[in-house]
Amino acid sequence: MSRLLLLFVVVGLVAGPARAEISVRVGIVAYEDFESELAHYERFFGGLTAKDSEVSFQLAVGSYGEVLHWVERQLVDLAILTPGVFASVMSEDPGSATCQYLASVELPPAASPLAPEIRRDAGFHDSYRSVCVVANDSPVQSVKELRRMAESGVARFLFVHPKSLSGHIAPLHALRQAGVEVSADASQFTYSHTQSLRLLTQQPPEVEAVAFVWDDADAEPQLASQLRRIEFPHLDELRLPRNVVVARNGFEHEDRIRQLIDGAESSRYRFTRLSDWVKRFEAVRSWLVEADALETGPESLSLEEVAQSLL
Secondary structure: OOHHHHHHHHHHHHHOOOOOOEEEEEEEEOOOOHHHHHHHHHHHHHHHHHHOOOEEEEEEEEOHHHHHHHHHOOOOOEEEEOHHHHHHHOOOOOOOOOEEEEEEEEEOOOOOOOOOHHHHOOOOEOEEOEEEEEEOOOOOOOHHHHHHHHHHOOEEEEEOOOOOHHHHHHHHHHHHHOOOOOOHHHEEEOOOHHHHHHHHOOOOOOOEEEEEEEOOOOOOHHHHOOEEEOOOHHHHOOOEEOOEEEEEOOOOOHHHHHHHHOOOEOOOOEEEOOOOHHHHHHHHHHHHHHOOOOOOOOOOOOHHHHHHHHO
16 A cells, blocks of 8 residues: 555544535524514524534525425424414424424513513513503503403404414403404404504594504504503413424434524523423414414415505
8 A cells, every 4th residue: 555545544534524514494484573583593593603613504584384384395404483383383293293392582571661560570581471552542441341342343453463472362362261252354464563553543533453462562662652551461471482493304413403502692582492392382272273273274365464564
């Protein structure tokens, strides 16, 4: 054996085979302010690459249905799903599940003046709240009055999205617990938490509108000053689980990515694997069944809802 060939063999034994770069495809559900959200996640995943230089990430943004479709067809390796979407596809049997839970996306304290006191406490929060909001000049002061107005047909319920946990699923559960029946004619989907708040101040005098949004919905100070939160015990007591990071079934680098993500923090979120995540999302799944929103078929929108979504 020549000296040059022997040198190659020795170097190969010492260095070992080069590990191929891992390219991870990530799908992110787009909702309100998704440009800022995407920029944040680009920085976050770029930071993970800085920790593990052999892993890189490609991000794609889509609607609830699109990202779920990508996961089911294994067009992405990871996805960041909203709690309502994840609860609709979770399964106790890992073999039949569409995706595998990796971590929850914890939130910093709420800054909105509409948020309950508990959500303004310092530190990261592993759950959040849905709040019921009305215009300052609304006669609605309590759930009892809201129930009376719903029965008389003058109440209008502004929801965010059929699969939004804080903007539809949890409020619908709380309303039914409080004996408030919501008809389809009295409901409207706005496809934006902020848009729901805006519409509260734009209703005709004969309509009494209430909006259900997440407890840190972004509203301009001038708009926020025209709104108030009403006490809604059945809703206020619900602790809603946050968005989750999931991996597609069979993703060969799942363990490595889980270790990389678990405990990671950014300026906006902390990523933590919760031990009781199954229990938390089983409750959400039961609310989806109650709202007849468990199925994850194609999304359908009216022309008015298309216009609201574009706005």
